[in-house]
Amino acid sequence: MVEKYRIVIGCEIHCQLTTKTKAFCACENKYGGMPDTRVCPVCLGLPGAMPRVSKGYVEMGVVAGTALNCGISRFTKFDRKHYFYPDLAKGYQITQYDIPLCKDGFVDLPYIKLPQTSQPGGENYYDKTFAGDNNNIDNMYKRVRVERIHLEEDVGKSLHLEGKYSYIDYNRCGTPLIEIVTKPDMNSPEEAALFMETVQEILRYVGVTNGNLEEGNMRCDANINLTVWEDGKEYHTPISEIKNLNSFRAIKDACAYEAKRQLDEFINDRQPFDPGFKNTMGWDEVNGKTVVQRTKNSFVDYRFVVEPDIKPFSLSEEFISENAAKVGELPEQKRQRLKKEFGLSDFDVETLTSSKALATWFEEAAKDSKDVKKTANIILAELLAVLNEKEQTVTDLEITPKHIAELSNAMAENKITSKQGKDVFAEMMETAKLPSKIIEEKGMVVVSDTGAIENFVKEVIAENPKAIADYKNGKTNVVGWLMGQVMKKSGGKASPKTATELLKAELEKA
Ligand code: ZN
Ligand code: MN
Numbered sequence: 001m002v003e004k005y006r007i008v009i010g011c012e013i014h015c016q017l018t019t020k021t022k023a024f025c026a027c028e029n030k031y032g033g034m035p036d037t038r039v040c041p042v043c044l045g046l047p048g049a050m051p052r053v054s055k056g057y058v059e060m061g062v063v064a065g066t067a068l069n070c071g072i073s074r075f076t077k078f079d080r081k082h083y084f085y086p087d088l089a090k091g092y093q094i095t096q097y098d099i100p101l102c103k104d105g106f107v108d109l110p111y112i113k114l115p116q117t118s119q120p121g122g123e124n125y126y127d128k129t130f131a132g133d134n135n136n137i138d139n140m141y142k143r144v145r146v147e148r149i150h151l152e153e154d155v156g157k158s159l160h161l162e163g164k165y166s167y168i169d170y171n172r173c174g175t176p177l178i179e180i181v182t183k184p185d186m187n188s189p190e191e192a193a194l195f196m197e198t199v200q201e202i203l204r205y206v207g208v209t210n211g212n213l214e215e216g217n218m219r220c221d222a223n224i225n226l227t228v229w230e231d232g233k234e235y236h237t238p239i240s241e242i243k244n245l246n247s248f249r250a251i252k253d254a255c256a257y258e259a260k261r262q263l264d265e266f267i268n269d270r271q272p273f274d275p276g277f278k279n280t281m282g283w284d285e286v287n288g289k290t291v292v293q294r295t296k297n298s299f300v301d302y303r304f305v306v307e308p309d310i311k312p313f314s315l316s317e318e319f320i321s322e323n324a325a326k327v328g329e330l331p332e333q334k335r336q337r338l339k340k341e342f343g344l345s346d347f348d349v350e351t352l353t354s355s356k357a358l359a360t361w362f363e364e365a366a367k368d369s370k371d372v373k374k375t376a377n378i379i380l381a382e383l384l385a386v387l388n389e390k391e392q393t394v395t396d397l398e399i400t401p402k403h404i405a406e407l408s409n410a411m412a413e414n415k416i417t418s419k420q421g422k423d424v425f426a427e428m429m430e431t432a433k434l435p436s437k438i439i440e441e442k443g444m445v446v447v448s449d450t451g452a453i454e455n456f457v458k459e460v461i462a463e464n465p466k467a468i469a470d471y472k473n474g475k476t477n478v479v480g481w482l483m484g485q486v487m488k489k490s491g492g493k494a495s496p497k498t499a500t501e502l503l504k505a506e507l508e509k510a
Pocket of ligand 2 (some may be wrong): 014152179
């Protein structure tokens with residue numbers, strides 16, 4: 001009888017970097033375009049062509065490694081990994097074998113984003129290796145160790161058309177990649193997906209990748225097996241490597257399917273665990289199944305050798321510290337700081353930090369704001385709605401953070417009502433004029449003059465005998481409607497606070 005089991009997952013993420021040129025030649029590094037228009041003898045691997053390491057490539061590698069808490073090698077080199085496949089014209093890939101650029105890092109997954117089953121007291125299938133203070137859920141993380149990050153070039157792209165023809169586009173070959181290899185520290189499909197999401201966010205923040213999954217900027221291979229406890233004994237199922245998962249959804253679904261398949265296989269047709277071999281699989285998204293590509297018996301020897309055309313090289317302390325300094329504040333640190341500094345909710349902070357550009361924009365606005373929560377609300381409720389509708393980001397805006405701060409301050413200081421605030425916002429988005437200018441031009445001022453408002457209140461009461469009668473009969477919800485009438489009479493300028501007080505007082509008397 002199987003008593004319990006634990007899912008064990010390790011990931012290898014290939015991530016394309018945004019350097020100007022390809023890894024070892026001067027071809028432009030970008031996505032798409034006419035096939036075979038960005039190729040040269042080096043990236044095509046023509047005999048005699050000499051590769052040269054792009055400086056930007058190593059720089060970005062150091063930035064990425066630092067952001068993922070790795071140590072950086074002071075001495076490193078490139079190697080050749082041999083295999084034969086049509087998308088690899090050279091017959092080998094330039095990669096790093098035994099001395100990766102970065103080693104021994106980690107990524108902390110925020111505890112609050114983990115699935116319910118990973119919580120303490122939940123199912124005990126999950127590992128509970130947490131860093132931080134166990135008493136405060138905000139400070140709790142699940143740590144996933146990063147074994148290594150190495151540099152390697154991407155290969156070309158195979159296109160299969162009409163089910164008949166296969167083409168190869170070599171534009172992508174030689175594109176600089178980092179490969180991030182983790183320890184088997186993830187214990188659920190959701191954790192594996194969250195890991196990829198967290199890495200994507202961090203590497204975007206530090207500006208080394210576009211992280212665009214649709215364009216294949218990040219691809220994940222998941223190594224998965226189970227630890228099973230049966231009749232007091234512990235077993236391990238054979239490891240499957242599921243290749244090329246290119247969305248969070250695919251990672252989650254593929255790992256969930258494979259875990260279930262391995263458990264069924266363990267129960268029905270037990271295979272001995274052999275740590276030296278694994279099944280290589282693909283994910284069939286259409287049928288929702290993992291598909292065996294290579295079985296554990298077909299071990300591949302890559303015949304690694306040192307890349308003879310690139311001299312092993314050392315990195316100076318200056319080079320490393322200069323690039324490590326580019327990392328700056330990481331998204332999770334920023335979230336914690338914004339929560340503490342401004343008392344914003346998890347949800348608001350999550351949205352405001354969803355991109356570095358938006359977070360920076362918000363912080364600029366917050367700097368000049370008297371009421372930061374109000375400023376956050378204008379950005380979250382009004383500004384993002386407009387941006388979403390236009391499919392734009394803050395970088396497309398004509399207005400500046402100063403505009404939002406001014407608008408927020410005018411409302412915080414009761415210079416204008418929130419209704420007027422909406423009008424100012426609309427006008428500001430249209431014309432990019434500063435709120436102070438719009439308020440002046442439109443003659444918007446809040447009327448807090450008690451005498452004037454009292455007159456509006458009296459008029460409204462006199463004009464609406466039926467509503468007053470309803471009120472006296474206990475229909476207190478007419479107050480809201482009456483307030484609306486008072487605001488209308490004042491042209492939206494009455495101070496809502498004063499108007500409410502006066503209306504209530506007059507209703508008592510009526
Ligand atoms: Zn090239
Ligand atoms: Mn690789």
